[in-house]
Amino acid sequence: MISPGNNAEPEKTDDCVLSVSGVTRTIAYHKILKGVSFDLMRGDALAVVGPNGAGKTTLLRVLTGLSRATTGKVDLRGSQGFVGHSSMLYDALSAEENLKFFSHLHGVAGNGVVANVLEMVGLEDRKHDRVATFSRGMTQRMSIARALLSDPELLYLDEPLSGLDDRSSTAVIGILRSLRSRGHAIVFVTHNFSAVAALATRVGYLVGGKMVLIEKVEERSAEQISERYREVVEHV
Amino acid sequence: MYNLFGAAFRIAAKDIAIELRTRTAFMSALVFAILVLAILYFARDPTSVGAADIAPGALWVTFTFAAMIGLNRAFLLEKENAAIDGLILTDVSKSAIFIGKVLGNLAFVFVVEFVSLPLFVLFYNLDITAQIPGLILVIVLATVAFVSVGTLLSSMVVRTRFAELMLPLLLLPFLVPPIVSAVQVTSRLLAGRPLSEVTGWLNLLGGFDVAFVTLSILLFEATLAE
Numbered sequence: 001m002i003s004p005g006n007n008a009e010p011e012k013t014d015d016c017v018l019s020v021s022g023v024t025r026t027i028a029y030h031k032i033l034k035g036v037s038f039d040l041m042r043g044d045a046l047a048v049v050g051p052n053g054a055g056k057t058t059l060l061r062v063l064t065g066l067s068r069a070t071t072g073k074v075d076l077r078g079s080q081g082f083v084g085h086s087s088m089l090y091d092a093l094s095a096e097e098n099l100k101f102f103s104h105l106h107g108v109a110g111n112g113v114v115a116n117v118l119e120m121v122g123l124e125d126r127k128h129d130r131v132a133t134f135s136r137g138m139t140q141r142m143s144i145a146r147a148l149l150s151d152p153e154l155l156y157l158d159e160p161l162s163g164l165d166d167r168s169s170t171a172v173i174g175i176l177r178s179l180r181s182r183g184h185a186i187v188f189v190t191h192n193f194s195a196v197a198a199l200a201t202r203v204g205y206l207v208g209g210k211m212v213l214i215e216k217v218e219e220r221s222a223e224q225i226s227e228r229y230r231e232v233v234e235h236v
Numbered sequence: 237m238y239n240l241f242g243a244a245f246r247i248a249a250k251d252i253a254i255e256l257r258t259r260t261a262f263m264s265a266l267v268f269a270i271l272v273l274a275i276l277y278f279a280r281d282p283t284s285v286g287a288a289d290i291a292p293g294a295l296w297v298t299f300t301f302a303a304m305i306g307l308n309r310a311f312l313l314e315k316e317n318a319a320i321d322g323l324i325l326t327d328v329s330k331s332a333i334f335i336g337k338v339l340g341n342l343a344f345v346f347v348v349e350f351v352s353l354p355l356f357v358l359f360y361n362l363d364i365t366a367q368i369p370g371l372i373l374v375i376v377l378a379t380v381a382f383v384s385v386g387t388l389l390s391s392m393v394v395r396t397r398f399a400e401l402m403l404p405l406l407l408l409p410f411l412v413p414p415i416v417s418a419v420q421v422t423s424r425l426l427a428g429r430p431l432s433e434v435t436g437w438l439n440l441l442g443g444f445d446v447a448f449v450t451l452s453i454l455l456f457e458a459t460l461a462e
Contacts, residue, residue: 061462064325065324065325066321066324066325066462067462068461068462080325081325082321082325084318084321085318086317086318086319086321087317087318088317088318088319088321088322088325089317089319089322090250090254090313090316090317090319091316091317092253092254092257092258093250093253093254093257097253101246101250102322102326104242104243104246105243105246105247105323105326105327105328106326106327107327146322150327
């Protein structure tokens with residue numbers, strides 16, 4: 001048996017921005033998610049870790065509404081932003097044109113919202129450049145800028161540091177930490193335990209479609225989290 | 237929520253801006269249109285087949301196949317970088333996304349048609365001055381019909397492996413009724429018959445427009461579901 005190291009679930013309060021209960025997702029008779037439940041508070045950052053094929057990306061897509069849950073309930077209290085595997089941007093348009101386009105569709109155009117998010121991700125000096133000319137790190141920061149346009153209470157990220165070098169990873173972690181400190185809630189899927197240690201307040205272990213354990217990260221190092229992950233996966 | 241037509245125009249404007257920058261689909265469609273017009277013109281024996289007899293068919297073959305190039309590309313643009321997910325996650329309705337894509341495609345096809353029509357007149361040496369209003373009417377009605385259903389099917393097949401093959405296959409049954417009507421109207425207009433003689437065909441085309449646009453808007457959301 002795996003013992004919950006420390007408190008698995010926070011007490012539900014008015015600060016709750018997301019409540020997930022008993023979510024399942026079945027595709028072609030194959031159960032990808034098997035009754036996932038958790039709550040998320042403002043300023044909370046939940047890292048979802050698990051082996052390949054555990055259902056992490058599917059979970060994010062169900063939470064965002066891009067996929068439907070077969071059963072269960074996702075209760076979102078506020079607005080959401082999503083940074084996926086792909087940038088969800090148009091390569092032929094410039095950074096500013098992309099953000100202006102999406103800001104209009106979010107109904108938040110004007111009031112310098114595009115300039116604000118560009119400044120937040122440190123791309124204001126590249127705003128006239130086409131996204132096609134951006135490096136992977138810059139594209140990832142642009143994706144975060146796009147997701148932040150509507151100033152969402154909750155931000156989902158699917159492997160936000162995948163393919164990034166140390167400098168870009170540090171920049172992205174810095175942006176996300178600053179968001180968390182301002183009360184944004186974050187759910188991110190990752191294989192990177194350094195990111196879990198640097199950003200997460202809680203870590204959820206998703207194995208075979210089941211959220212087998214959610215526990216606080218506290219002051220644990222990446223190595224300690226990695227060790228704990230191996231222990232959890234081996235015992236499932 | 238951002239209003240439906242405001243969002244639709246934004247999406248269409250974005251598609252047009254991207255096409256103006258890349259010009260890939262437009263150039264392909266235009267070269268294709270010129271090629272088809274030229275081949276059909278030179279394949280004709282002028283001593284046995286009059287220009288006015290073959291012209292309506294040549295015109296609609298050109299328009300239809302050139303449009304297919306644009307329709308094929310319509311949702312490939314949204315598939316790249318999963319931009320369609322970005323659209324879905326905004327506050328706009330699925331209908332606004334569909335109408336925006338249809339407007340973008342219509343702009344593309346109308347430009348191709350606008351450029352091809354003078355070439356068609358030149359190749360077949362036709363005097364269409366008196367028929368211009370009628371021709372414009374039939375071109376608009378038929379184009380709206382096949383672009384609306386083509387946009388719907390394009391969003392449906394874009395996730396399949398053989399999207400470029402599947403679109404013409406699926407579109408064919410929906411394409412036949414409006415194109416047959418359009419050819420009938422065009423041949424009568426080019427023969428110098430009055431517009432009043434083709435009112436029935438035009439009403440039929442109008443009916444196809446209403447039916448295809450309405451059904452496509454209603455069905456579009458289902459094509460986005462995973």
